[in-house]
Amino acid sequence: MKLHSTVMMALRALRRNPMRSMLTTLGIVIGVAAVIAMMEIGKGSSAAIQNSIATMGANNLMIHPGTAASGGVSFGSGSVMTLTPQDYEAMLRECPSILYAAPVVRARTQAVYGNRNWVPSSMMGTTPSFLDVRDWNKMSEGENFTERDVLNGNKVCLLGKTVARELFQGDAPIGKEIRIKNVSFKVIGVLGPKGANMMGMDQDDIIIAPWTTIKYRVTGSNLSTSNQSDSSSSSSSTNSTSTLYPGQKATLYPERSETQTANTLMSVRFTNIDHIMASAVSTGEIPNAISEISKLLRERHHLREGEPNDFHIRDMTEMTKALSSTTTLMTNLLLCVAMISLVVGGVGIMNIMLVSVTERTREIGLRMAVGARARDILRQFLVESVVLCLAGGAMGILLGHGGSLLVRYFLNWPVETSPAAIAAAVLVSAGVGIVFGYYPAWKASKLDPIEALRYE
Amino acid sequence: MKLIELKNISKTYQMGDIAVPVLKDISLEVERGELVALMGASGSGKSTLMNILGCLDRPSSGEYWLEETEVSNISNDARAAVRNRKIGFVFQSFNLLPRTTALENVIMPLSYTAEHLSDAERLKRGREMLTRFGLGDRFHHEPSKLSGGQQQRVAIARALINNPPVIFADEPTGNLDSHTSEDVLQMFKKLNRDDGITIIIVTHDPDVAEHARRVIHIHDGNIVDGLFVHSANAAASGNGKEKS
Numbered sequence A: 001m002k003l004h005s006t007v008m009m010a011l012r013a014l015r016r017n018p019m020r021s022m023l024t025t026l027g028i029v030i031g032v033a034a035v036i037a038m039m040e041i042g043k044g045s046s047a048a049i050q051n052s053i054a055t056m057g058a059n060n061l062m063i064h065p066g067t068a069a070s071g072g073v074s075f076g077s078g079s080v081m082t083l084t085p086q087d088y089e090a091m092l093r094e095c096p097s098i099l100y101a102a103p104v105v106r107a108r109t110q111a112v113y114g115n116r117n118w119v120p121s122s123m124m125g126t127t128p129s130f131l132d133v134r135d136w137n138k139m140s141e142g143e144n145f146t147e148r149d150v151l152n153g154n155k156v157c158l159l160g161k162t163v164a165r166e167l168f169q170g171d172a173p174i175g176k177e178i179r180i181k182n183v184s185f186k187v188i189g190v191l192g193p194k195g196a197n198m199m200g201m202d203q204d205d206i207i208i209a210p211w212t213t214i215k216y217r218v219t220g221s222n223l224s225t226s227n228q229s230d231s232s233s234s235s236s237s238t239n240s241t242s243t244l245y246p247g248q249k250a251t252l253y254p255e256r257s258e259t260q261t262a263n264t265l266m267s268v269r270f271t272n273i274d275h276i277m278a279s280a281v282s283t284g285e286i287p288n289a290i291s292e293i294s295k296l297l298r299e300r301h302h303l304r305e306g307e308p309n310d311f312h313i314r315d316m317t318e319m320t321k322a323l324s325s326t327t328t329l330m331t332n333l334l335l336c337v338a339m340i341s342l343v344v345g346g347v348g349i350m351n352i353m354l355v356s357v358t359e360r361t362r363e364i365g366l367r368m369a370v371g372a373r374a375r376d377i378l379r380q381f382l383v384e385s386v387v388l389c390l391a392g393g394a395m396g397i398l399l400g401h402g403g404s405l406l407v408r409y410f411l412n413w414p415v416e417t418s419p420a421a422i423a424a425a426v427l428v429s430a431g432v433g434i435v436f437g438y439y440p441a442w443k444a445s446k447l448d449p450i451e452a453l454r455y456e
Numbered sequence B: 001m002k003l004i005e006l007k008n009i010s011k012t013y014q015m016g017d018i019a020v021p022v023l024k025d026i027s028l029e030v031e032r033g034e035l036v037a038l039m040g041a042s043g044s045g046k047s048t049l050m051n052i053l054g055c056l057d058r059p060s061s062g063e064y065w066l067e068e069t070e071v072s073n074i075s076n077d078a079r080a081a082v083r084n085r086k087i088g089f090v091f092q093s094f095n096l097l098p099r100t101t102a103l104e105n106v107i108m109p110l111s112y113t114a115e116h117l118s119d120a121e122r123l124k125r126g127r128e129m130l131t132r133f134g135l136g137d138r139f140h141h142e143p144s145k146l147s148g149g150q151q152q153r154v155a156i157a158r159a160l161i162n163n164p165p166v167i168f169a170d171e172p173t174g175n176l177d178s179h180t181s182e183d184v185l186q187m188f189k190k191l192n193r194d195d196g197i198t199i200i201i202v203t204h205d206p207d208v209a210e211h212a213r214r215v216i217h218i219h220d221g222n223i224v225d226g227l228f229v230h231s232a233n234a235a236a237s238g239n240g241k242e243k244s
Ligand SMILES: Nc1ncnc2c1ncn2[C@@H]1O[C@H](COP(=O)(O)OP(=O)(O)OP(=O)(O)O)[C@@H](O)[C@H]1O
Pocket: B013, B014, B015, B020, B022, B040, B041, B042, B043, B044, B045, B046, B047, B048, B049, B243, B244
């Protein structure tokens, strides 16, 4: 007997009792709908996480100075200033897995334009390649600053979209001067939009300037951005001058000429930076990059064997893992619930198929009398339960997909169609049909034709 | 050429510890093209014999040759094939599939036939068969929308769909009024006469038996032809009319 005629026969049999067929398959419908909706929502949120990680820079590395501990008291990360601009230059030179690197000096202060002011959530001094590291080369307007601006400590800056909007409210910012701690910065560019990162922080709320300018003209001292702890580190004893004369270029040494500055890059040898941002050649190269940087920095910082690192390197993988493991866990839990409802649905199918076999005993007897073999009967009922489950599965797929679309429209959750989940749902519902339909079908096939024909 | 040959068939049902002998050493021959009526009191074993003849049941002992093949000892699947190709059944209670059209009922056995016919061929054969029995305008009626006589005609059409050499009819007129019964019997006679189909009818009705060319009487598990007792141990019977 051909499969397609068996299927047609099954459809006819199910159509004889449409209401019952519907109710029987409801468990499967709900189970499959739950699986599909969960998979689509789960996949959507993990894709959203991946995306926001990508905007933060999936292959970015951050090198922070290590923790100072004296007499058992830890002063927290960044309390020792061990990173120097030379470190990042050396990294670029000597680590093949590093594509770009940029030093970062942070400041947190008000920016003023006209009568408006704004405190951006991040204000950083860096080099032009910072934008390469962050993959942020798309400018809305204007230009990035140059290495020359860094060497000269020029008072130029780039604004993030948010800052530009808050300070200029629609005016063209390019060429205007804003004041940061009484220092005038010329706006030479507005960054392209980057959006919120996965912690919900607005990444466009940013001002970027040459690090030399921020360090020597705005913060005046590297101490002002770090905890008051280990002041034994050299070079930073100028805070008295900078507090006395805020905004003054603070240095121990006498002012130097332009050429001198260009040649020696100021007194950077004795300068610390807050952290270094680097980007690996690819996400896969991150572990290599980490070991290369560790090796290089230990060497440069003259750390002996066994001494702990005086810096630490962070990358996004941990954060990615942490965030996606939560959603994975939730998805898996809900999948379990959905699976349970599929099993419950399967038991419902089995129950109704048993009732159906009993009800149709005479039909079975008749079919056997006119030549159906036991396996034809087995197949008929098995196909019937599989068709029932598949129909339920198909309805469940539509329902689940519709449900996740509704979730997207009304709750604005990210949702992603998952062909794998649909394929799995089809397979699982067919499987449920086979597993739970087998026993009733087997029972039907074992009937004795004479008794079946005589059954009332 | 003998179509059916039963050799010393007996059938005993086991009810717990008690053995209930229903058929006792029956031997019987039926030629091709015969129309045979099987008569006997209730409980005498007619249906039991028909089930064995129809390959639905196996005898406890004895041989059953159908078209020169021993069929009492072959596998269940082989017996299913024999039922499909060589035997047509007509039942007292019609046994049509409910909520299934007459046409689908008629072609149902074809789906178990080894050689596959296309759907179009099956439907064509079904329509021809129904038309032959005067149901040309009832293809898409479900059994609940047909009269008893019409239902039995659908059942006969179904029995004939595979052109079997023999039809077994267990009280085919039992649920029909006398007029319709006459109709159905005429139909059997015509099939027997025109198409040479061997027909064995179980009946209680002596009028029905009159139509048959040969009447086999069965009495308490033994075959009695008129007053002549065929069975070897018929002498032993006599008090066993009531079954235990
Ligand atoms: N499965 C069975 N188990 C035990 N005894 C059975 C079984 N089937 C039939 N019998 C017995 O066999 C005997 C003959 O039954 P059968 O159905 O052949 O009678 P019948 O001649 O067809 O009677 P009726 O004319 O009433 O249909 C009865 O006594 C019945 O009780």
